Amino acid sequence: MGRLFRTRGWSAPLLARRHDFNPGCFSRNVLEETYSQRPLKGKESSNFSQGRSRSDYEGIQFTAVVQKHDGLFKGILGHRSLMSVEGSRSRHFQVGLDRLQSEQTRKFSAEASSDESREVMEYDVVIVGGGPAGLGAAIRLKQLCQEKGSDLSVCVVEKAPEVGAHILSGNVYEPRALSELFPDWKEQDAPVKVPVTADKFWYLTEKRAIPLPSPFNNQGNYVISLSQLVRWLGAKAEELGVEVYPGFAASEVLYENDRVVGIATNDMGIAKDGSKKSIFQRGIELKGRLTFFGEGCRGSLSETILKKYQLREQVQAQHQTYALGIKEVWEVEESKHIPGYVLHTVGYPLDYRTYGGTFLYHMDNRQVAIGLVVALDYKNPYLSPYEEYQRFKQHPSIRPMLEGGKVIQYGARTLNEGGFQSIPKTAFPGGALLGDSAGFLNVPKIKGSHTALKSGMVAAEAAFEALGKSEQPSMEAYWTALQKSWVWQELKSVRNIRPAFHYGLLPGMTHAALDHYLLRGKIPFTLRHGPSDHKCTEPASKHRPISYAKPDGVISFDLLTSLYRSSTNHEHDQPPHLRLRDPQIPESVNLPKYAGPESRYCPARVYEYVTDENDKMKLNINAQNCLHCKACDIKDPTQNIQWTVPEGGGGPGYTVM
Numbered sequence: 120m121g122r123l124f125r126t127r128g129w130s131a132p133l134l135a136r137r138h139d140f141n142p143g144c145f146s147r148n149v150l151e152e153t154y155s156q157r158p159l160k161g162k163e164s165s166n167f168s169q170g171r172s173r174s175d176y177e178g179i180q181f182t183a184v185v186q187k188h189d190g191l192f193k194g195i196l197g198h199r200s201l202m203s204v205e206g207s208r209s210r211h212f213q214v215g216l217d218r219l220q221s222e223q224t225r226k227f228s229a230e231a232s233s234d235e236s237r238e239v240m241e242y243d244v245v246i247v248g249g250g251p252a253g254l255g256a257a258i259r260l261k262q263l264c265q266e267k268g269s270d271l272s273v274c275v276v277e278k279a280p281e282v283g284a285h286i287l288s289g290n291v292y293e294p295r296a297l298s299e300l301f302p303d304w305k306e307q308d309a310p311v312k313v314p315v316t317a318d319k320f321w322y323l324t325e326k327r328a329i330p331l332p333s334p335f336n337n338q339g340n341y342v343i344s345l346s347q348l349v350r351w352l353g354a355k356a357e358e359l360g361v362e363v364y365p366g367f368a369a370s371e372v373l374y375e376n377d378r379v380v381g382i383a384t385n386d387m388g389i390a391k392d393g394s395k396k397s398i399f400q401r402g403i404e405l406k407g408r409l410t411f412f413g414e415g416c417r418g419s420l421s422e423t424i425l426k427k428y429q430l431r432e433q434v435q436a437q438h439q440t441y442a443l444g445i446k447e448v449w450e451v452e453e454s455k456h457i458p459g460y461v462l463h464t465v466g467y468p469l470d471y472r473t474y475g476g477t478f479l480y481h482m483d484n485r486q487v488a489i490g491l492v493v494a495l496d497y498k499n500p501y502l503s504p505y506e507e508y509q510r511f512k513q514h515p516s517i518r519p520m521l522e523g524g525k526v527i528q529y530g531a532r533t534l535n536e537g538g539f540q541s542i543p544k545t546a547f548p549g550g551a552l553l554g555d556s557a558g559f560l561n562v563p564k565i566k567g568s569h570t571a572l573k574s575g576m577v578a579a580e581a582a583f584e585a586l587g588k589s590e591q592p593s594m595e596a597y598w599t600a601l602q603k604s605w606v607w608q609e610l611k612s613v614r615n616i617r618p619a620f621h622y623g624l625l626p627g628m629t630h631a632a633l634d635h636y637l638l639r640g641k642i643p644f645t646l647r648h649g650p651s652d653h654k655c656t657e658p659a660s661k662h663r664p665i666s667y668a669k670p671d672g673v674i675s676f677d678l679l680t681s682l683y684r685s686s687t688n689h690e691h692d693q694p695p696h697l698r699l700r701d702p703q704i705p706e707s708v709n710l711p712k713y714a715g716p717e718s719r720y721c722p723a724r725v726y727e728y729v730t731d732e733n734d735k736m737k738l739n740i741n742a743q744n745c746l747h748c749k750a751c752d753i754k755d756p757t758q759n760i761q762w763t764v765p766e767g768g769g770g771p772g773y774t775v776m
Contacts, residue, residue, distance in 0.1 A: 237383060238403045242272040242362075243586055245381050245407030247369045247420060249277030250286060251345070251568045252554025253413030254352040254361075255300060255575030256582075261359035262300075263583045271586060273361045274405060276384070278368040280688075280768040282353035285415075285747060287446060287532040287776040288345035289478055289488060291315060291337055291461055293566055295605075296573040301355070310347040313483050315340050316459030321516070323467040323477075328516035334631065335564065337461055342480045342488070344448075344775045345568055368767035372420050372427075373404060378591065379549030381406035382420065385764060391692050409582050409592055413553035413575060416441065416533045417749040419763055421556035430543035430552070437648050439537040439558055440617070441753045442475065445508045445722055446490035446531065447681070448482075448775050451524035456485045463565070468510040471624040473497045474617075477511050478565070479520065486527065486775065487520070492565070494536060495652040495720075495754050496621075499662045503719040505531075506667040509675035513668075521674055529684040530776050531722035531748045534567065535560045539614035540645055545601060546594035551578045559606060562617040563631065570606045577601050612639070618646035656756045659714035678724050682744060686772030687723070689743040689765055696765035697725065697742050697751065704759045705738035713756050720754050722746060746771050 244260060246253045257273050264271050279285035294311060297304050304311065320333040357363055370385035381404060388399030412421045425431060431438070460481040469475045474494035481487050491508040512521060535541070535558035542559070545552045554571030561567060578597045585592030601607060616634055620627030634642060649655065670676045699705070709715055710728060715738075717726035723744040731737045747770045752762035 235401060237401050240274075240403060240405050242274045242405065242407045244271060244273045244409045244411065244582060245405045246273065246275045246411045246413060247382055248413035248415060248418070248553075248556070249275050249279070249282045249353060249363060249365065250349060250413055250415055250554060250571065251352065252556070252571040252575040253277075253411065254282075254349065254356050255296070255572040256411055256413065256553060256579040257356045257361040257363075257575075258300060258352065258359060259576045259579035260583060261356070261361055263579065265359070267583075269583075269587070271583070274407070275356065275361055275363045276367040276369055276382070276405060277363070277365045278764055278767050279770060280366050280772065281350075282363060282365050283346040283350040284365075284772050284774070285770055286346040286349045287444070287530045287771075287773055288568055289444075289446070289480060289490070289565060290343050290345040290568060291335075291480060291566065292341045292343045292345070292348070293339075293564075293569040294341060296569045296576065300572065300576060307355075310351050311341045311343050313342045313458050313481075315342060315461050317457065317461060319460075319462045321462065321464045321466075323464050323514060323516070325467050326515060328464070328514075333463070335461075335463065342459055342461065342482050344482065344488075346773045346776045348568075366768040368764040368769075369405075369414075369420055370402065370764050372410075372423055373406065377548060379410050379424070379547065381410055384767065387766065389694055391694060393694060396692070407550075408586060408590065409594065410550035411553050411575075411578060411582075412550065412556050413571075414556050416535050416555045416558075417752055417762070418556045421552055424547060424550075424552065425543055428544075428547040430545070430547060431541075433544045434542075436543050437537065437540045438651050439535055439541045440494070440496060440648050441533050441652055442492050442494045442536050443504050443531060443533050443720070443722065443748065443750050443754075444490055444492045445504055446488060446776060447529050447684075448527045449487045449489060449521055449524045450485050450527055451487050451521065453485060455520055455523070456487070457481050458483055465624065465628070467514065468507045469493065473499075473502070474620045474624075474627070476565075477508075479517070482775075487524070488776075489517075489521070492534070494620075495533070495750065496649060496655040498655055498657045499665070500656055500659050500713040500716040500756075501662055501665045501719065503665070503667065505678055505681075505722045506665075506719075509670060510667065512674045518674055526676070526681075526684055528686075528773060528775055529681040530771055530773055531746050531750075533749045533753060536562050536617055537648065538562050538617055539607075539610040540618075540648070542610070544598055545574075545578075546598040548593075549591075551582075551594045551597050553578055559610065561609060561613060563613045570609065573604065573606050574601065577604055577606075612641075615642055615644075615646045618648055621649045652753055653756055653758055656713060656716060656754070658712050664714075678722070682723055682746075685723075685746060686774075687744060687746060687770060688772065689745065689769035691743055693766050695740060695742050696763045697740050697745065698761045698763060700759050700761060704757055706736060708757055709755075709759075710736055710738075717751060717755060717760070720750050722748060722750070726751070 246257055253275055257275050260271055260273050301307055315337040318333045318335055318337045320331045321328040322331055353363055367384050369382040371383040372379055373381045373383055383404045384402040386402045388396040390396050412418060414421050458481050462479040463476060465476045475492050477491045479489045491511055493504045535555055537558050542557060545557045553575045555567060559567055559570035559574055577600050581594060581597035581600055616631045619630035715728045718728055723746045725741050725744045727739050728736045729739050749762055751760045
């Protein structure tokens with residue numbers, strides 16, 4: 120059945136986009152299209168206008184009946200709320216239109232200059248990112264409004280075409296924060312249904328699986344799809360009066376007198392060459408008395424905020440470290456399905472110097488989540504996380520679990536691994552960082568969605584008090600309250616486990632066992648991280664190329680076949696969102712010195728070295744393949760690649776991840 124999506128469009132025609140989520144609707148020619156890369160120049164590097172999300176893929180239709188009203192185009196849609204059943208209308212969507220008409224607005228045409236002022240909508244709180252942290256903050260704010268008899272306007276903008284469509288996580292879920300937000304979440308039919316029934320931990324050699332005591336303590340936790348839980352949270356937010364707008368990419372932070380006052384969405388209708396198309400429309404400014412950033416790991420605007428206000432330096436935090444997670448959801452044979460079965464492994468296929476591991480979780484409906492996490496501080500530029508994952512599935516203890524099944528979805532996303540010592544100050548003038556934008560992942564637990572949700576709730580409570588006291592409220596109370604919360608204590612107690620693995624797998628496991636079972640996280644010192652991930656990549660001359668087996672098409676697959684299963688979709692005729700600060704570096708540095716690592720660490724074949732007409736190797740960027748994982752922004756050895764938001768609504772279309 121098709122799904123309707125809200126997309127961009129304020130004074131422009133409002134579109135309802137229909138996705139079939141059918142991997143077969145994407146042609147290989149579409150996914151392999153390439154284009155030349157333009158360099159960043161001056162002001163353009165931070166404020167490049169980007170276009171409207173409007174896919175021409177087969178199987179996607181656009182429906183809208185448009186009437187002109189009071190100088191504005193007002194869409195009359197075959198529309199549904201993104202968080203509700205198909206066919207229903209979102210009352211908050213209409214509220215947003217009414218709010219827009221009440222603001223000082225103007226209509227822009229294709230001839231309008233991008234220097235012209237943008238339309239403005241004002242809220243008490245603007246939240247960037249419709250994940251657990253952002254939605255948790257929005258929900259808690261509205262709950263407090265109900266409890267105290269107040270009224271605050273809250274808006275959530277999300278770059279995905281649907282809330283939850285860019286959410287990817289393991290996920291063995293710890294419901295502690297959810298129980299605080301909704302004590303009756305079971306009665307409210309939250310998609311948290313499958314309790315953990317078995318918790319296994321294996322050390323893998325190439326041929327064997329050696330059982331070890333599990334350090335994860337998953338009793339009382341649940342195997343879930345986080346993308347489905349986020350959809351449910353989105354529905355709850357709308358029920359409480361939050362205006363939730365998927366398909367809107369926040370591309371710019373707005374400042375006044377060195378204070379954050381909101382964000383701007385990117386322009387729409389910009390062609391690949393930078394020219395304006397006939398549908399060109401200026402972006403819109405969403406201004407808030409407070410602005411929260413819950414973009415997830417390596418959020419583009421969050422990184423801007425971190426640098427501008429020196430939030431790490433303010434609290435002497437260490438740099439962030441990262442990992443790349445690759446995941447599939449399989450439908451397995453009934454006889455092999457054990458709901459609630461949880462397995463983690465270390466060892467093979469990674470060598471002892473590379474930190475990482477694998478997971479296999481049995482959900483409901485015969486679905487199994489399986490994946491590999493690789494720390495991005497690995498040294499060998501020939502390593503391919505995607506190919507290592509294919510090798511893992513062929514292990515003699517893993518392959519039998521999957522035989523006879525089929526892959527439903529594929530995806531990838533980076534995650535924070537810096538932990539406690541990498542947490543920046545989370546409050547700044549005019550707003551706050553939430554969830555993985557700040558880095559609240561508990562690495563030993565491999566869990567961060569519960570801490571993300573709690574951080575949003577803590578921020579909401581601080582914001583509610585501050586908004587009642589000042590027209591320019593401060594979020595300093597959030598930073599103070601966060602340090603008194605269970606999130607802080609939980610992360611502090613495990614702060615030394617991840618850094619210990621810099622010495623290798625066995626020393627790291629030994630330290631982790633001592634810290635977890637004997638010392639209980641009470642070591643009176645804090646270990647430091649090694650160099651930043653991009654600095655860890657060694658020259659190719661120090662390593663041998665890795666030979667990976669060809670996929671069998673049954674258990675292991677070529678990358679483009681997997682990519683189809685992500686339902687990834689971008690408008691082709693738009694400026695590149697993956698930009699090179701210096702377009703010469705790939706051919707002059709990355710290829711000769713590091714053997715072109717971007718062609719291997721990317722899990723979507725975005726980066727390819729091809730031979731040009733002069734028989735020279737040249738980097739092509741297939742931006743339409745991008746899964747929004749952010750690995751390139753992190754791992755590129757010279758930090759030459761800049762990830763920016765594409766048109767709102769582009770990217771993967773996850774439904775069960």
